[in-house]
Amino acid sequence: MFIRDCWYVAAWVHEIPDHGLFHRMILGEPLLLYRLADGTTVALEDRCCHRHAPLSLGKREGDCVRCGYHGLMFDPQGQCVDAPGLDRVPPKACVRTYPVAVRNRWVFVWMGDAALADTALLPDNFSCDHPEWHYQPGYLHYDTPYLLICDNLLDFSHLSYVHENTLGGSTRIAQSKPLVERVPRGIRVTRHVPDVPPSAYWQSFHPFSTHVDRWFIYDFVLPGTLLMDSGGRPTGQADNDMSDAVRLHSCQTLTPETETTTHYFFQQAYHAPAPNPETTATIFRGLLAAFEEDRHMITAQHRNIVLAPSTPMLPLGMDLALVQFRRLIDAELAREQTRSDRATSGTPLRTISIQPQQETPHAA
Amino acid sequence: MFIRDCWYVAAWVHEIPDHGLFHRMILGEPLLLYRLADGTTVALEDRCCHRHAPLSLGKREGDCVRCGYHGLMFDPQGQCVDAPGLDRVPPKACVRTYPVAVRNRWVFVWMGDAALADTALLPDNFSCDHPEWHYQPGYLHYDTPYLLICDNLLDFSHLSYVHENTLGGSTRIAQSKPLVERVPRGIRVTRHVPDVPPSAYWQSFHPFSTHVDRWFIYDFVLPGTLLMDSGGRPTGQADNDMSDAVRLHSCQTLTPETETTTHYFFQQAYHAPAPNPETTATIFRGLLAAFEEDRHMITAQHRNIVLAPSTPMLPLGMDLALVQFRRLIDAELAREQTRSDRATSGTPLRTISIQPQQETPHAA
Amino acid sequence: MFIRDCWYVAAWVHEIPDHGLFHRMILGEPLLLYRLADGTTVALEDRCCHRHAPLSLGKREGDCVRCGYHGLMFDPQGQCVDAPGLDRVPPKACVRTYPVAVRNRWVFVWMGDAALADTALLPDNFSCDHPEWHYQPGYLHYDTPYLLICDNLLDFSHLSYVHENTLGGSTRIAQSKPLVERVPRGIRVTRHVPDVPPSAYWQSFHPFSTHVDRWFIYDFVLPGTLLMDSGGRPTGQADNDMSDAVRLHSCQTLTPETETTTHYFFQQAYHAPAPNPETTATIFRGLLAAFEEDRHMITAQHRNIVLAPSTPMLPLGMDLALVQFRRLIDAELAREQTRSDRATSGTPLRTISIQPQQETPHAA
Numbered sequence A, B, C: 001m002f003i004r005d006c007w008y009v010a011a012w013v014h015e016i017p018d019h020g021l022f023h024r025m026i027l028g029e030p031l032l033l034y035r036l037a038d039g040t041t042v043a044l045e046d047r048c049c050h051r052h053a054p055l056s057l058g059k060r061e062g063d064c065v066r067c068g069y070h071g072l073m074f075d076p077q078g079q080c081v082d083a084p085g086l087d088r089v090p091p092k093a094c095v096r097t098y099p100v101a102v103r104n105r106w107v108f109v110w111m112g113d114a115a116l117a118d119t120a121l122l123p124d125n126f127s128c129d130h131p132e133w134h135y136q137p138g139y140l141h142y143d144t145p146y147l148l149i150c151d152n153l154l155d156f157s158h159l160s161y162v163h164e165n166t167l168g169g170s171t172r173i174a175q176s177k178p179l180v181e182r183v184p185r186g187i188r189v190t191r192h193v194p195d196v197p198p199s200a201y202w203q204s205f206h207p208f209s210t211h212v213d214r215w216f217i218y219d220f221v222l223p224g225t226l227l228m229d230s231g232g233r234p235t236g237q238a239d240n241d242m243s244d245a246v247r248l249h250s251c252q253t254l255t256p257e258t259e260t261t262t263h264y265f266f267q268q269a270y271h272a273p274a275p276n277p278e279t280t281a282t283i284f285r286g287l288l289a290a291f292e293e294d295r296h297m298i299t300a301q302h303r304n305i306v307l308a309p310s311t312p313m314l315p316l317g318m319d320l321a322l323v324q325f326r327r328l329i330d331a332e333l334a335r336e337q338t339r340s341d342r343a344t345s346g347t348p349l350r351t352i353s354i355q356p357q358q359e360t361p362h363a364a
């Protein structure tokens, strides 16, 4: 059971080929993504209404896609427009479409009621496409439910243990108590850790010779997106002096593939007037190494949970943010349930709708 | 749930070794097949009645097989005839046997009530063993239920799409409406497609310089056997002129291994006074390439169905034959059910029966 | 469903590292085993009470183990003694511990009620650590339920068939009737087989030029441990003359990993004033080859059982011991059930108890 009336990231923009067909499973549903001649990206159910062949095994014909099994052709609105060997196109032949929005190099799909799709709900992933922020895009596949990974991102006390030798650098991070606040559709976690050794990760691209004052300020918003401002400055510098600071902005988002597997799209951008390929690569490698540490831990945790799913966990202080986020999801699930109960007569099963798409003008 | 009172192909004749033990799972039941000294092939349940070890892990002793676990020995009628360390052979010790028929290089087993086994129900797979028809035998394993593959063989409109670059050659095939008729225990599909380009497949072994008139006439009979006469002649030739024709006869049959996996035995024979090894190889390669295209599509279709088993399919005109065939299977299932309800007191659990076997005298 | 109030072997002593953390799953429960500074081995639930991360992915700190996810630290009694970032250690934070006993190089854990743990119930695996008995330790992992392997060890008629070319050597073994007796918590099987050819296995390390009189006397005791005295002497020698005898003592034990997988710890020791490395290796190789034969057979048997779990087996004379042993297990399961029903108010969920450990003084 997932919340549906929200934007999930389906792909990085560069994953969708210019002329081909791209398959991705989201919330257990097979999706076909492709680009129209005018550049617009559309998302169709990747299951032909005839005998359920994946349309992604078919062929493009202009802006349409022809099923590779018996040749039904569908337009970008999901409507069948050609049916070889039949006297007329069967009017009921159509596949579901999903609203799509493209912003800052992320391709979002709206998995719920298309009438509610609202680009005002898109997260502010500005650093994915900004001339002063630089990064290498990342993707990981997880064999665990997506909420376990949300938990991980909502409690940075794990930095000191899981990432002791990579991102972490000091048990002081675990010991510092974060400020946890509610923001619209999410949680804000703020942590200031003064006077600690810089992490090995930082030293690899921005060596400090002194202790540093570190900050982590992030929003974690529905359905599972982390937007984080973090960094550090030499301990003792004046408050407004950012001249020797490390400034990072990270956008990470989790999209359930199925109940037990997850897509993880991420980047960590650094602030600089121009990109430095070596720094970009170093940061990416460091981040990936750390994310593999998370994946190793969370996968092992998941195996333990599967062994004894009803064994209770022991809530502790560091769980504050993750408990609040799970409540937010439960509340959203309940709201969607109520709404769909009320709308019994409601919307047709196959909604056809393409959202206007926005792409910021910055180059990659 | 499968129909049982019918012949399923268990193997090509050459798969059963002269002296060894051959295992094959059919309808979810483990079978042991082996040849007696007189050449007769027998099929026993591949599960010792003692502790369920597979007899195929045991040893031949003359026409008997000795279990490799604790040494019970069974004769070709499935009766235990030696029990080491016991004072007498336990009379209840026996394994089920299955009626076997060998015809035209296919080894058939009767999975239902042995009293009903009737060689008159064997399909006419003549081209599997005929001096004027030549082929290389084929086998594929499918990770899909067998009915999805029956569907595929019952609707040749897929030729134009799945096999566009191999068997197909023209969308005219999909556009031509076949004649669909009932035949005993099956469906006959007849298609004449005049004046189309020859398929790439044909050109590889019998090049045409003109358009061709193609025909496909096949019976698809219970439990899942295709017997097809197909071919083509240069467009415009006199009706009775077969001098430059391609003439093919194909025998293909599907045997469920389990509810979700299938054995596929097939050949496509060409008519010629004598075999030409190069043509034989070319036809086999072309066929196999096309059958891999089917397997790829059907496997993807099956994955989609598993994701959402209750999503309805949309019946279309080209489904006529497959819908009729599924009805035939349902009717046969119902008939078997009624019969077994009536026979409650009925036959003993383990029937022991070997059918007379027929083998045509032609060499391979 | 397994009996729990008994000692299961979790590991060979040498598997537990001196300073690290060792994971093993037993009865479907994840266990962490490690050695304290004083050499004592402890077993903790390998699942942190906080968010269920495996403690075995954490770190040793003295005699404690710190969870690698958010840093809770547990002492050898399973009690949390440090909780980074929290004002005080939550008193409910603890993990289950299991009584451990080490005897003769086997590490045993008590999976049931810790109050009942009793070292008097340990099996007499003396030859695992005795100056006159020599062996190489063995471990196999089985993808089958543990009772099928118990069955195998309780019926040596399989020696003549499964091990015809390795341990067996004569169908006379299957034909000889063993004496089957009850012993405390188990079954004793005694077999004397006079005047048979020596097995190929023996000839490899102790060649005989005559027929031999063989004996097999073993106890098979709860939960699944074989203690066997076996050997052979030249046929015709005086009863008390052991001068040219092969004398073997074998300790083998089965520990369920899950309902369908099993740990198999084994050795076969030979009696000699001093070890001979070549003989040790030859015996081990021969034993392992034979045990692979068993594994192959039992795994195939298990696959057949899974196909048709409700198909009855046919009890035969050679099943006497295995039937008795299964009754013993059922009786023990019933007794544990009654006891736990009576103790509803009973013991706390997480018992904390370390058993005194015994290690005989002999070197390996």
Ligand code: FES
Pocket (backbone or CB within 6 Å): A048, A049, A050, A051, A052, A053, A067, A068, A069, A070, A071, A072
């Ligand atoms: S499955 Fe798509 S046209 Fe038949």
Ligand code: FES
Pocket (backbone or CB within 6 Å): B048, B049, B050, B051, B052, B053, B067, B068, B069, B070, B071, B072
């Ligand atoms: S399982 Fe075949 S003889 Fe025991």
Ligand code: FES
Pocket (backbone or CB within 6 Å): C048, C049, C050, C051, C052, C053, C067, C068, C069, C070, C071, C072
């Ligand atoms: S899971 Fe062990 S401290 Fe959180």
